[in-house]
Amino acid sequence: KNEVEQSPQNLTAQEGEFITINCSYSVGISALHWLQQHPGGGIVSLFMLSSGKKKHGRLIATINIQEKHSSLHITASHPRDSAVYICAVSPLTGGGNKLTFGTGTQLKVEL
Amino acid sequence: DGGITQSPKYLFRKEGQNVTLSCEQNLNHDAMYWYRQDPGQGLRLIYYSQIVNDFQKGDIAEGYSVSREKKESFPLTVTSAQKNPTAFYLCASSISGGTTGELFFGEGSRLTVL
Numbered sequence: 001k002n003e004v005e006q007s008p009q010n011l012t013a014q015e016g017e018f019i020t021i022n023c024s025y026s027v028g029i030s031a032l033h034w035l036q037q038h039p040g041g042g043i044v045s046l047f048m049l050s051s052g053k054k055k056h057g058r059l060i061a062t063i064n065i066q067e068k069h070s071s072l073h074i075t076a077s078h079p080r081d082s083a084v085y086i087c088a089v090s091p092l093t094g095g096g097n098k099l100t101f102g103t104g105t106q107l108k109v110e111l
Numbered sequence: 112d113g114g115i116t117q118s119p120k121y122l123f124r125k126e127g128q129n130v131t132l133s134c135e136q137n138l139n140h141d142a143m144y145w146y147r148q149d150p151g152q153g154l155r156l157i158y159y160s161q162i163v164n165d166f167q168k169g170d171i172a173e174g175y176s177v178s179r180e181k182k183e184s185f186p187l188t189v190t191s192a193q194k195n196p197t198a199f200y201l202c203a204s205s206i207s208g209g210t211t212g213e214l215f216f217g218e219g220s221r222l223t224v225l
Contacts (some may be wrong), residue, residue, distance in 0.1 A: 044216070099154075
């Protein structure tokens with residue numbers, strides 16, 4: 001069993017829909033990261049959070065440390081949101097930024 | 112603008128050849144990382160460096176080598192000892208490797224062994 005599990009693996013939505021991607025992890029963490037990988041392969045950091053909720057534009061990330069669960073929400077989705085979204089955690093053991101990554105959620109937003 | 116530059120974007124290698132992937136950052140970050148990405152798998156850490164002239168093996172270091180002679184540069188050599196080198200390679204950096212911090216990634220290099 002992977003230490004970081006994402007669901008769903010693939011998601012197709014219509015433009016304007018509210019989207020939720022989930023991430024569950026099994027180890028103690030100091031922080032959780034949400035990343036976006038563009039079709040060309042480059043990765044951009046969206047959020048880093050250790051508690052509560054963060055918002056940036058149409059993106060919202062929440063985390064529940066007790067339940068070891070995080071969600072990434074996209075409001076009013078748009079075709080340009082189509083990408084792979086990756087959850088990664090910084091385990092309490094191991095030190096530094098030795099992240100453990102999920103396998104990603106492939107999102108496609110259609111007109 | 113500050114960022115991470117990886118080159119080349121695409122690289123083809125014959126079996127038995129060593130190849131070096133370049134990673135340069137102008138973010139003044141202390142820590143740099145190399146990850147490998149294969150289809151259906153999460154990113155895996157190959158090597159990381161928390162400071163100049165020092166680096167540590169990650170989870171899949173066999174068949175790879177790195178150097179960190181300058182703060183800005185962290186090249187990765189894929190040696191002939193790497194049995195399955197065809198993959199997408201990503202370089203990243205963070206302000207410090209000692210604490211959790213935001214990661215900044217390059218655009219990646221895709222290596223194909225012919």
